[in-house]
Amino acid sequence: MARFFTRPQSLADRPTHYCPGCTHGVIHRLIGEVIDELNLQGDTVGVAPVGCAVLAYNYFNFDFQEAAHGRAPAVATGIKRVRPDLMVFTYQGDGDLASIGMGEIVHAASRGEKFTTIFVNNAVYGMTGGQMAPTTMPGQRTTTSPFGRDVDRVGMPIKVAELLAALPTPAYVTRQSVITPKYINRAKKAIHKAFQLQMRNACYSFVEIVSTCPTNWGMTPVEAIAWTENTLLAYYPLGDVKMPEVMEVTSAN
Amino acid sequence: MAKVLMKGNEAIAEAAVRAGCLNYFAYPITPQSEIGEYLARRLPEVGGMFLQAESEIAVVYMLYGAAGCGARAFTSSSSPGISLMSEGISYLVGAQLPAVFVNIMRGGPGLGGILPSQADYLQAVKGAGHGDCRMFVLAPASVQEAADMMADAFALAEKYRNPVMVLGDGLIGQMMEPVSFKAQKAVAMENKSAWATTGMSARDGNTPNLVKSLHLDPALLNQHNLDLKAKYERMAREEMRWEMYNAEGDYQVLLVSFGTMSRVCRTAVDMLKAKGVDVALLRPITLFPFPEEQIAMAAERSCCKAVLSVEMNMGQMVDDVKRSVGRQKPVSWYGKCGGEVPTPEEVAGVVEKTIADMDFT
Numbered sequence: 001m002a003r004f005f006t007r008p009q010s011l012a013d014r015p016t017h018y019c020p021g022c023t024h025g026v027i028h029r030l031i032g033e034v035i036d037e038l039n040l041q042g043d044t045v046g047v048a049p050v051g052c053a054v055l056a057y058n059y060f061n062f063d064f065q066e067a068a069h070g071r072a073p074a075v076a077t078g079i080k081r082v083r084p085d086l087m088v089f090t091y092q093g094d095g096d097l098a099s100i101g102m103g104e105i106v107h108a109a110s111r112g113e114k115f116t117t118i119f120v121n122n123a124v125y126g127m128t129g130g131q132m133a134p135t136t137m138p139g140q141r142t143t144t145s146p147f148g149r150d151v152d153r154v155g156m157p158i159k160v161a162e163l164l165a166a167l168p169t170p171a172y173v174t175r176q177s178v179i180t181p182k183y184i185n186r187a188k189k190a191i192h193k194a195f196q197l198q199m200r201n202a203c204y205s206f207v208e209i210v211s212t213c214p215t216n217w218g219m220t221p222v223e224a225i226a227w228t229e230n231t232l233l234a235y236y237p238l239g240d241v242k243m244p245e246v247m248e249v250t251s252a253n
Numbered sequence: 254m255a256k257v258l259m260k261g262n263e264a265i266a267e268a269a270v271r272a273g274c275l276n277y278f279a280y281p282i283t284p285q286s287e288i289g290e291y292l293a294r295r296l297p298e299v300g301g302m303f304l305q306a307e308s309e310i311a312v313v314y315m316l317y318g319a320a321g322c323g324a325r326a327f328t329s330s331s332s333p334g335i336s337l338m339s340e341g342i343s344y345l346v347g348a349q350l351p352a353v354f355v356n357i358m359r360g361g362p363g364l365g366g367i368l369p370s371q372a373d374y375l376q377a378v379k380g381a382g383h384g385d386c387r388m389f390v391l392a393p394a395s396v397q398e399a400a401d402m403m404a405d406a407f408a409l410a411e412k413y414r415n416p417v418m419v420l421g422d423g424l425i426g427q428m429m430e431p432v433s434f435k436a437q438k439a440v441a442m443e444n445k446s447a448w449a450t451t452g453m454s455a456r457d458g459n460t461p462n463l464v465k466s467l468h469l470d471p472a473l474l475n476q477h478n479l480d481l482k483a484k485y486e487r488m489a490r491e492e493m494r495w496e497m498y499n500a501e502g503d504y505q506v507l508l509v510s511f512g513t514m515s516r517v518c519r520t521a522v523d524m525l526k527a528k529g530v531d532v533a534l535l536r537p538i539t540l541f542p543f544p545e546e547q548i549a550m551a552a553e554r555s556c557c558k559a560v561l562s563v564e565m566n567m568g569q570m571v572d573d574v575k576r577s578v579g580r581q582k583p584v585s586w587y588g589k590c591g592g593e594v595p596t597p598e599e600v601a602g603v604v605e606k607t608i609a610d611m612d613f614t
Contacts, residue, residue: 042454047318057463063450065321066465068344071314074306078318079450081302082276082326086452104314107307 008032010041012061021214021221024052026178027120028059030188031089034195035062044087045079047072049101051093052126070101073108076115087199088115095125098134098158105164109204112169116194116205119160122213123232130216134158137231142216157235161208165242172197172205173242177233179212179225186238203244210236256431261396261421262287262329264432265355266295268403269327273439274353275301276326278315280308280334283367284423285357288329309334313341320350321464323442323449325407329355331423332373333364342416343382346481347466351410351442353403354388354418357426360592368592369423371512372566377420378541378573385478387485389417389492390540392511396430404437409492411442413484420540422565424513424594489542496536497547498522503556504533506604509548509574510563511537513594518563521600532604533557540570545577552578559607563600564588583611 007013011032018024035041041062048056049067057064067075072090080088097105097119105117124142125131132145135157139148149157165173172194176187187209194205210232214224259267266288269277277296279289289305296303306312312328319326330338335356345352358373360366381388389409393399402419410417445451450462468474499522510518515536525532535551537544552560560578562571568586575584587603589595 042458043452045322045450045452054467057461057465061459061461062453063462064464065318065450066348066463066467067317068314068340071310071317071341074311074314075318075321077304077306077311078278078315078320078326079322080318081304081315082319082324083322083451086322103307104311107311 008036010035010044010061012059014058016059017055018052019215021212021224023178023209023211024120026184027118027187027209027211028056030178030184030191031118032060034188034191035087037192038195038199040087040195040199043085047076047079047088047090049090049092049096050127051096053091053093053120054127056091070096070099071104072096073101073104073113073117077108077111077113080113080115084114084201087195089195090115090117092117092119093126094119094121094123094135095131095133098160105160106167109164109171109206110167110169112171112204114198114201114204116198116207118191119206119208120211121160121208121236122211123157124213124216126213126216135160137235159236161206161241164206170203170244171242172203172244174206174240175208175210175236175238177210177228177238179228183238197244210238254433254436256433258429259396259432260287260427260429261399262357262426263291264396264400265329265403265419266291268400268434270295270299270301271434271437271439272404272407274325274327274407275299276319276324277301277303278312278326278328279303279305280312280330282331282334284359284426285329285331285355287426288355309337310341313338316352317341317345317348317350320345320352321348321450323445323451325411325442327353327355329357331357331359332361332370335373335376339376339380339382342388343384343386344466345416346382346386346388347384348464349414349448350416350464351414352416353406353410354416356418356420358420358422360590366592367423369513369565369594370590370592371422371514371564372569372590373420374540374564374566374569377418378543381416381418385481387541389413389415389488390420391417392420392538392540393425394512394515394536396425396428397432399425400432400434404435408440413488415484420512422513485542492539493542493544494538495544495547496538497551498534498536499526499531500533500535500551502531504531504554505556505558505608506532507551507557507560508532508534508563508604509537509560509570510534511540511570514563514565514588517595517597518600520597521604524597524601525604530605530608543573543577545573548574548577549579552582557582558611560584561604561607562586563595565594566590
């Protein structure tokens with residue numbers, strides 16, 4: 001009997017450590033599918049810094065570098081500058097990218113480094129146990145904002161895609177999600193476009209993916225999806241924020 | 254080749270290129286900025302890669318990414334900048350990546366000053382980064398030696414897959430001296446296919462290489478550290494370097510000094526010799542590994558009555574000298590740490606006072 005749905009070659013045959021209802025697994029799969037479709041498995045280097053996805057290299061089937069907290073864009077810059085022929089992506093969470101790594105992401109994007117960032121934004125520090133992130137919503141309770149995020153004291157959540165899109169250097173900046181099949185298909189197309197732009201040496205590419213963290217939100221997976229749709233997506237609107245003025249690329253599927 | 258008159262920083266930069274290093278990541282800081290300025294012009298001539306980063310923190314992780322691909326790469330900075338890089342140095346040690354750092358030291362702590370100093374001895378030798386982390390440390394005493402050491406630094410970094418630091422001071426970086434570059438053939442990095450992220454298609458096509466320092470299993474982390482320790486012990490056995498001066502006769506005092514300060518001490522030894530006072534100088538060339546056996550043996554000589562560590566800092570290497578000598582002979586320190594270099598006359602005066610004090614007791 002023919003099998004129509006199989007594991008992408010670029011994904012390792014290994015169960016993940018992610019919590020029930022977490023969207024990392026879906027995003028990993030999309031990346032694996034796109035790399036297979038573009039036939040880039042043997043020419044890819046992933047970079048994952050500290051965070052829930054620091055062990056991402058266990059789930060992919062290609063070369064990987066582990067990075068310090070926030071530093072994946074610098075590591076990817078080092079890789080790409082000495083090996084421009086490789087396909088390089090960073091896989092970063094919001095605590096990592098929008099807080100400690102804000103300097104590195106802004107300057108990598110501003111230099112127009114030819115790598116791709118997959119930015120998994122779930123509005124909380126996951127691995128360290130649910131602390132407030134720069135992306136945490138106003139009023140959202142976390143272990144370090146037990147009374148809810150007080151915007152008078154710590155300001156409003158940072159919209160990283162819009163912030164990077166304000167840089168004059170050409171880039172592809174988009175915000176997607178994976179909480180419904182429709183969004184998953186769109187997110188895959190965005191990743192496909194980002195990797196293609198990179199392989200054409202066109203520009204820096206940034207794919208934000210608004211994600212869930214049921215464990216640290218104190219919700220069931222179903223509640224987490226509803227909260228993402230109703231609360232996060234109301235503040236972090238989906239869609240392309242910036243497109244490079246280069247030849248249009250074909251999307252997958 | 255003929256000698257050319259060059260500033261230390263520029264000689265270091267040119268020597269790196271000649272050693273086959275075509276990748277440099279820059280962040281400006283006095284007194285080493287000429288290294289980056291030189292390479293910004295020089296590297297494009299040879300098809301190399303120069304990139305100015307947004308911070309020293311970014312620099313060290315760019316170096317990590319490049320080294321992780323098996324590329325020969327280096328950076329340079331000065332004291333406060335090295336502090337910012339120290340997290341990344343620890344990651345390089347943990348991931349066992351080859352990389353070269355040049356530290357043209359200035360005075361501290363904090364912003365300190367911009368004049369020559371040797372006040373990063375402890376940082377380089379003992380505190381390169383968090384965790385059980387060591388760097389190979391080479392200390393040049395002239396522009397020529399600094400240039401010669403660059404090829405050695407890359408060779409050591411790649412042989413041991415560990416960061417190597419060339420630890421100079423502001424004088425080594427800023428002064429001009431005649432230098433001749435060794436006729437050398439750049440050697441390719443060996444065996445990198447076993448560990449570097451070169452893309453699987455460059456290898457067998459189905460075994461990923463992984464650059465990482467995380468070991469959550471305590472037994473594996475313990476073993477990892479034991480493996481690193483074995484590497485450091487091998488460095489100590491095979492790579493130790495030091496130099497003796499005026500050690501043939503019956504010296505009364507043993508001076509221990511490195512880098513620029515050791516050259517001043519050499520002159521002081523000559524001055525004292527002219528006055529009939531016999532003093533020997535031991536110059537550690539590798540600061541890690543540290544030539545403790547050699548210092549112990551030189552201090553053991555019955556003629557030797559005292560040991561004096563002379564440093565451009567508040568007394569840092571003197572702890573290692575004391576550890577090497579033990580209680581057999583008195584060990585003291587002399588130095589300055591504001592950016593002034595002690596003169597040969599000052600050093601000679603301290604030696605004479607040391608001898609006089611001993612005669613008095």
